[in-house]
Amino acid sequence: MRHYYLALGFVSAAILGLSAQAQDLRNVIAAAQDRDASLQSAAANREAASENIGIARSRLLPQLSYQDSRQQLHQRTTQTTSAGPQVRDFDGVSLSRQLSLRQGVIRPRDVAGYYAGEAQAEYGGHKYDSALSDLWSRSIGAWLDVLAARSLVDAYQQTLKAVTEAAQQEVKRVDRGDGTRDARAEAQAQLEQARAMLMDARMTLKARERAYQLLTNLDPVTLDKKRLPNESDVLLTEAQREELWAMISSAAPELLAAKAVEEMNRYRMYQAASDHLPTFDVIASATQAQNDSTNTLGATYNSRQMGFQLVVPLIAGGGIEATRRQAVATYQASLADKESMLMKLDNQFSSDWASQAGFLERAKAARSLLDAAKDQRRGVELGLARGLRSWGDLSNAELLVARRATDLINLQLSLFKTQARVLSLTSVQSPVWNRWIKNLDLASSQ
Numbered sequence: 394m395r396h397y398y399l400a401l402g403f404v405s406a407a408i409l410g411l412s413a414q415a416q417d418l419r420n421v422i423a424a425a426q427d428r429d430a431s432l433q434s435a436a437a438n439r440e441a442a443s444e445n446i447g448i449a450r451s452r453l454l455p456q457l458s459y460q461d462s463r464q465q466l467h468q469r470t471t472q473t474t475s476a477g478p479q480v481r482d483f484d485g486v487s488l489s490r491q492l493s494l495r496q497g498v499i500r501p502r503d504v505a506g507y508y509a510g511e512a513q514a515e516y517g518g519h520k521y522d523s524a525l526s527d528l529w530s531r532s533i534g535a536w537l538d539v540l541a542a543r544s545l546v547d548a549y550q551q552t553l554k555a556v557t558e559a560a561q562q563e564v565k566r567v568d569r570g571d572g573t574r575d576a577r578a579e580a581q582a583q584l585e586q587a588r589a590m591l592m593d594a595r596m597t598l599k600a601r602e603r604a605y606q607l608l609t610n611l612d613p614v615t616l617d618k619k620r621l622p623n624e625s626d627v628l629l630t631e632a633q634r635e636e637l638w639a640m641i642s643s644a645a646p647e648l649l650a651a652k653a654v655e656e657m658n659r660y661r662m663y664q665a666a667s668d669h670l671p672t673f674d675v676i677a678s679a680t681q682a683q684n685d686s687t688n689t690l691g692a693t694y695n696s697r698q699m700g701f702q703l704v705v706p707l708i709a710g711g712g713i714e715a716t717r718r719q720a721v722a723t724y725q726a727s728l729a730d731k732e733s734m735l736m737k738l739d740n741q742f743s744s745d746w747a748s749q750a751g752f753l754e755r756a757k758a759a760r761s762l763l764d765a766a767k768d769q770r771r772g773v774e775l776g777l778a779r780g781l782r783s784w785g786d787l788s789n790a791e792l793l794v795a796r797r798a799t800d801l802i803n804l805q806l807s808l809f810k811t812q813a814r815v816l817s818l819t820s821v822q823s824p825v826w827n828r829w830i831k832n833l834d835l836a837s838s839q
Contacts (some may be wrong), residue, residue: 417834418533418536418830418833418834418837419830419834421532421533421536421609421611422528422529422532422533422830424609424610424611425528425531425532425535425608425609426525426528427610428608428609428610429528429608431524431527431528432521432524432525432528434524435520435521435523435524435525436521438517438520438521439517439518439520439521440517441517442513442514442516442517442518443514443517443518444514445509445510445511445513445514446507446510446511446514448510449503449506449507449509449510449511450507450510452497452500452503452506452507453497453500453503453504453507455494455495455496456494456495456496457492457493457494458492458493459490459491459492459493460489460490460491460493461489461490461491462487462488462489462490463486463487463488463489464486464487464488465484465485465486465487466483466484466485466486466487467482467483467484468482468483468484468485469481469482469483470482470483486683487682487683488681488682488683489680489681489682489683490680490681490682491678491679491680491681492678492679492680493676493677493678494676494677494678495674495675495676495702496674496675496676497672497673497674498673498674498675499671499672499673500672500673500674501663501667501670501672502664502667502668502670502672505660505661505663505664505667506660506664508656508660509656509657509660509661509664512653512654512656512657512660513653513657515649515653515656516650516653516654516657519646519647519649519650519653520646520650522646522649522820522821523646523647523650525821526646526816526817526818526819526820526821527817529813529816529817529821529826530813530814530816530817531608532608532609533809533810533813533830533833534810534813535601535604535605535608535609536605536616537621537806537809537810538601538604538605538806539598539601539602539605539613539616540616540619540620540621540837541601541621541802541803541805541806542594542597542598542601542602543598543616543620544620544621544798544802545594545597545598545798545799545802546591546594546595546598548594548794548795548798548799548802549587549590549591549594549795550591551791551794551795552587552590552591552791552792552794552795553587553588553591555784555787555788555790555791556580556583556584556587556788556791556792557584557587558784558787558788559580559583559584559783559784559785559787559788560577560580560581560583560584560788561784562580562783562784562785563576563577563579563580563581563785564577564580576785580785580788583788583789583792586792587792587795590795618838619837619838620837620838620839621802621805621806621837622805622809622833622836622837622839623805623836623839624752624753624756624757624760624804624805624808625757626832626835626836626839627809627812627829627832627833627836628753629746629749629812629815629825629829631750633825634746636825637742637746637815637816637819637825638742640819640823640825641738641742641818641819642735642738642739644819644820645738645818645819645820646819646820647734647738647818648731648734648735648738651727651730651731651734652731654727654730654731655724655727655728655730655731657727658720658723658724658726658727659724659727661720661723661724662717662720662721662723662724664720665713665716665717665719665720665721666717666720668706668709668713668716668717669706669713669717670706671703671704671705671706672703672704673701673702673703673704674701674702674704675700675701675702676698676699676700676701676702677697677698677699677700678697678698678699679695679696679697679698680694680695680696680697680698681693681694681695682694682696738818741818742815742818745811745814745815746815748807748811749808749811749812749815752804752807752808752811753808755804756801756804756805756808759797759800759801759804760801762797762800762801763794763797763798763800763801766790766793766794766797767794769790769793770787770790770791770793770794773786773787773790774787809833812829816829
């Protein structure tokens with residue numbers, strides 16, 4: 394029995410350890426990476442794209458083939474003679490075995506295809522990096538949604554007590570003939586409003602916990618000790634703006650992917666133009682054959698050949714030139730797409746940066762309003778203790794605090810999500826990502 398309790402203790406400790414580990418934001422991101430379908434798709438596409446290098450390389454390596462054939466020969470020979478036609482039937486076997494080797498020496502199209510395959514593999518890698526950055530942003534957003542929803546539930550839960558007391562007091566006053574029905578109706582309406590707001594907050598919390606669980610497969614209970622960070626604890630300062638934009642404008646995964654497409658289409662343009670050029674191969678073959686007939690019964694042939702093969706394209710009905718023009722147009726389109734992607738990143742970065750700066754200032758103002766509402770509530774509480782204020786006054790003060798808290802929470806949530814969206818334009822290997830996540834996680838634990 395003692396061993397049983399010891400084992401149970403170890404299991405409990407392990408479970409607690411896993412729960413504590415799951416509270417870490419990096420573990421939340423890692424859990425999302427393990428089960429996100431879009432990231433798995435990007436990983437599979439990256440692996441598929443990398444195989445283009447091997448496919449293209451194989452066309453430049455020696456090509457060795459073996460062919461073995463066996464045919465049953467049925468032959469009828471008719472010969473006209475002075476004695477009349479002579480007919481002879483023959484059944485025999487025709488055998489052939491051939492080993493062939495080809496090594497390309499000058500193959501411009503295949504060389505260009507190899508470089509295009511490298512660019513395509515690079516494109517798959519950059520698209521995976523982009524999907525990973527997007528997943529980090531979505532994971533952090535789901536994590537923040539749960540923390541914000543719990544803060545809203547806490548705010549409305551605290552308000553409900555004072556509003557309930559105010560409604561009960563008004564009912565008692567009316568029963569004593571000391572109050573009015575209008576005041577009672579207003580207190581009841583405030584109580585229903587507070588209950589509805591709390592119910593809405595709880596339903597929102599359940600929905601966001603469900604979304605968090607679907608994304609990470611982690612129990613939202615592990616976030617019980619986490620709180621929405623203070624807006625001043627996690628900052629992207631103005632000094633970081635130039636650093637971030639320099640990083641995005643040169644190494645954003647989506648921009649690098651657009652550049653890889655440009656390189657790929659450039660080599661495909663060369664590949665299409667190479668169809669006009671001659672190719673030169675070294676070839677060798679060894680053949681063993683037996684062709685039984687009435688004239689060569691039992692004869693076996695052995696031959697070995699080695700030489701060169703030169704192929705010069707002459708006329709293909711205009712198809713080669715049309716393919717070349719198509720490849721040139723595709724390459725020009727990829728140049729425009731790259732410029733368009735850079736403009737899109739510039740617009741998104743500028744817009745999101747301005748938004749997060751605005752959310753930060755609005756959150757600071759909302760915190761000041763919340764502090765003022767809390768001071769007003771403390772004044773009402775002191776007046777209530779001395780009999781100078783009523784529960785109705787405290788109810789109004791609590792509702793004001795709840796509204797101010799809601800405004801602040803929504804602004805904080807928008808601020809952090811916008812900052813995550815800014816960072817999602819960069820690679821997850823960026824040091825700015827790591828610093829921001831570390832600060833966000835530490836601030837949520839205070």
